Amino acid sequence: xxxxxxxxxxxxxxxxxxxxxxxxxxxxxxxxxxxxxxxxxxxxxxxxxxxxxxxxxxxxxxxxxxxxxxxxxxxxxxxxxxxxxxxxxxxxxxxxxxxxxxxxxxxxxxxxxxxxxxxxxxxxxxxxxxxxxxxxxxxxxxxxxxxxxxxxxxxxxxxxxxxxxxxxxxxxxxxxxxxxxxxxxxxxxxxxxxxxxxxxxxxxxxxxxxxxxxxxxxxxxxxxxxxxxxxxxxxxxxxxxxxxxxxxxxxxxxxxxxxxxxxxxxxxxxxxxxxxxxxxxxxxxxxxxxxxxxxxxxxxxxxxxxxxxxxxxxxxxxxxxxxxxxxxxxxxxxxxxxxxxxxxxxxxxxxxxxxxxxxxxxxxxxxxxxxxxxxxxxxxxxxxxxxxxxxxxxxxxxxxxxxxxxxxxxxxxxxxxxxxxxxxxxxxxxxxxxxxxxxxxxxxxxxxxxxxxxxxxxxxxxxxxxxxxxxxxxxxxxxxxxxxxxxxxx
Numbered sequence: 001x002x003x004x005x006x007x008x009x010x011x012x013x014x015x016x017x018x019x020x021x022x023x024x025x026x027x028x029x030x031x032x033x034x035x036x037x038x039x040x041x042x043x044x045x046x047x048x049x050x051x052x053x054x055x056x057x058x059x060x061x062x063x064x065x066x067x068x069x070x071x072x073x074x075x076x077x078x079x080x081x082x083x084x085x086x087x088x089x090x091x092x093x094x095x096x097x098x099x100x101x102x103x104x105x106x107x108x109x110x111x112x113x114x115x116x117x118x119x120x121x122x123x124x125x126x127x128x129x130x131x132x133x134x135x136x137x138x139x140x141x142x143x144x145x146x147x148x149x150x151x152x153x154x155x156x157x158x159x160x161x162x163x164x165x166x167x168x169x170x171x172x173x174x175x176x177x178x179x180x181x182x183x184x185x186x187x188x189x190x191x192x193x194x195x196x197x198x199x200x201x202x203x204x205x206x207x208x209x210x211x212x213x214x215x216x217x218x219x220x221x222x223x224x225x226x227x228x229x230x231x232x233x234x235x236x237x238x239x240x241x242x243x244x245x246x247x248x249x250x251x252x253x254x255x256x257x258x259x260x261x262x263x264x265x266x267x268x269x270x271x272x273x274x275x276x277x278x279x280x281x282x283x284x285x286x287x288x289x290x291x292x293x294x295x296x297x298x299x300x301x302x303x304x305x306x307x308x309x310x311x312x313x314x315x316x317x318x319x320x321x322x323x324x325x326x327x328x329x330x331x332x333x334x335x336x337x338x339x340x341x342x343x344x345x346x347x348x349x350x351x352x353x354x355x356x357x358x359x360x361x362x363x364x365x366x367x368x369x370x371x372x373x374x375x376x377x378x379x380x381x382x383x384x385x386x387x388x389x390x391x392x393x394x395x396x397x398x399x400x401x402x403x404x405x406x407x408x409x410x411x412x413x414x415x416x417x418x419x420x421x422x423x424x425x426x427x428x429x430x431x432x433x434x435x436x437x438x439x440x441x442x443x444x445x446x447x448x449x450x451x452x453x454x455x456x457x458x459x460x461x462x463x464x465x466x467x468x469x470x471x472x473x474x475x476x477x478x479x480x481x482x483x484x485x486x487x488x489x490x
Contacts, residue, residue, distance in 0.1 A: 014370060015370045016369035017363055043464075045347055045348075074379055076362055079379075080415040085424070093351070138168055141167040146485070147181075151484065158291040165436070166198075167181055173258060178191035190236075194229065201227045284472040291478075294441075304451070326438045347384035348384070398461070450484035451482075
């Protein structure tokens with residue numbers, strides 16, 4: 001009966017199906033093997049891009065794999081807008097809450113409906129306030145990063161950037177940093193255990209996400225212990241802060257991120273979960289953006305040279321940039337946008353239809369008819385794949401060309417560009433992340449007159465390098481650069 005009603009609904013709106021992804025083996029087992037092999041080789045997203053090329057310009061296809069629901073792979077900005085904004089209420093996270101529950105519990109990344117709106121409003125106020133702070137809270141941690149850079153030599157920046165963003169985000173959330181960039185005793189065993197456990201827990205969440213809806217099958221002791229260690233670390237901090245914060249400390253910072261979120265949380269567990277959610281986003285997305293940006297810059301020396309000249313012209317002899325100075329660096333903004341376009345921190349996402357709904361385009365022989373999405377079916381979308389669609393970004397869509405953002409050619413790009421998501425779930429920390437990336441790039445370029453590709457390092461085409469895809473996208477080969485520090489800045 002419900003199928004008949006859905007079919008009638010589709011006919012009323014002129015719906016027609018999109019093309020089906022062809023499979024040679026039953027249940028799409030051949031496609032699953034291709035996906036598995038591509039992922040093992042660190043080239044899953046490159047494989048998905050190769051499939052998408054066959055479906056331009058309609059930018060739409062559907063598939064069945066094993067016994068799961070039909071999945072619609074959408075790239076057309078009109079369809080993305082429908083899912084992320086216009087018909088936002090027609091979709092849910094599906095299995096995501098139970099996938100992420102062992103580490104993140106019930107909080108902004110897993111909640112929906114009224115609970116999500118309450119969490120979002122609570123955190124939104126804190127990020128709005130953070131936008132108007134000066135950038136001095138980044139300075140100490142970038143200084144610690146600089147101290148680990150060679151005076152003249154080769155270094156992998158990627159792990160350093162993950163430590164940097166862990167330090168800045170814990171400082172924002174907890175009022176004090178875990179100082180993962182400090183070596184040995186300065187860091188403390190508790191902080192070191194937390195940083196290691198947080199990494200193991202996130203790797204486990206990524207594995208659970210990949211095998212959903214059978215994610216409950218993955219819960220090894222190492223993963224459970226890591227989640228428990230992360231929980232205990234944050235809870236110890238909550239307890240110690242509640243017990244030791246003096247009236248003088250409260251008066252010094254009456255609007256701290258921690259205290260304001262604590263005031264709006266119903267329990268210690270709720271507060272812990274909210275803090276861990278923001279920590280995940282604040283650390284991983286920003287670190288990935290920094291790593292890919294420098295990896296691109298050292299492989300495109302003309303772009304790097306222009307950026308260095310802009311920074312020098314604005315900063316002069318000033319060492320630490322402020323917000324106003326960063327706003328006077330439009331090419332820096334273009335470089336970061338282009339890096340996020342080609343290597344978005346969260347490259348793959350999906351939603352589950354909670355009721356029968358429509359996608360506005362992609363169906364029928366010419367790809368212009370709407371598509372019926374039935375309750376329980378999936379829509380899958382990817383900023384990574386979307387960014388390489390030539391019918392959207394042009395013939396050089398797979399090239400690193402920051403100038404495309406300053407010519408006006410992308411002024412109406414809309415939902416073809418969504419590295420920080422879009423619609424009601426637009427990332428709350430976008431401004432904080434972009435400012436941290438900008439500040440770090442400026443400081444490093446000022447401090448290092450030489451940042452270049454090491455001899456023997458490959459210059460592969462953009463997107464053809466080996467990648468690690470967990471919850472975020474990082475380089476399997478890191479971000480190796482040769483650098484020389486200025487003596488005046490060390």
